[in-house]
Amino acid sequence: MSKIEELLSSYEDFELAFVYTYLYKTYLPETRTTIDAIIKQRGLTQEKIISLVEEKMKQEYIKNETVVRCPRCKSEKIEGTQELIYYPSHNPSEGQTPKYMHYRCNVCGYDINNDKKTGKVLKTWLKNIFSSKKKKKK
Numbered sequence: 001m002s003k004i005e006e007l008l009s010s011y012e013d014f015e016l017a018f019v020y021t022y023l024y025k026t027y028l029p030e031t032r033t034t035i036d037a038i039i040k041q042r043g044l045t046q047e048k049i050i051s052l053v054e055e056k057m058k059q060e061y062i063k064n065e066t067v068v069r070c071p072r073c074k075s076e077k078i079e080g081t082q083e084l085i086y087y088p089s090h091n092p093s094e095g096q097t098p099k100y101m102h103y104r105c106n107v108c109g110y111d112i113n114n115d116k117k118t119g120k121v122l123k124t125w126l127k128n129i130f131s132s133k134k135k136k137k138k
């Protein structure tokens with residue numbers, strides 16, 4: 001099994017529906033063939049794909065602050081990549097390297113940093129993770 005086959009096989013039906021709807025065109029022909037095969041194998045028809053996408057789009061995107069979901073497809077398969085950003089006030093002689101995490105949904109390609117509401121939730125979530133690591137037991 002190829003890496004992409006393995007990845008797509010781990011996706012839930014709704015996630016495949018979003019991959020098909022939003023990212024299909026961005027993939028190479030070989031990958032598209034793999035996507036087609038998996039979709040067929042799962043019995044996902046065009047109608048089913050459309051209804052899965054519509055259903056998830058209507059859903060409230062967050063129910064639990066410990067889980068960050070993509071605001072569009074509601075998948076938890078969000079990937080963060082570190083990027084360097086420089087503020088106008090940045091002084092390189094101080095030796096600081098400003099880093100910034102960029103979050104993107106792996107399933108539908110949604111850019112989460114550009115989403116105001118989720119961006120805020122995401123920050124809270126990350127803050128909670130870091131503070132719970134530091135927290136002492138009473």
Ligand SMILES: [Zn+2]
Pocket residue numbers: 018070071072073074075105106107108109110
């Ligand atoms: Zn998504």
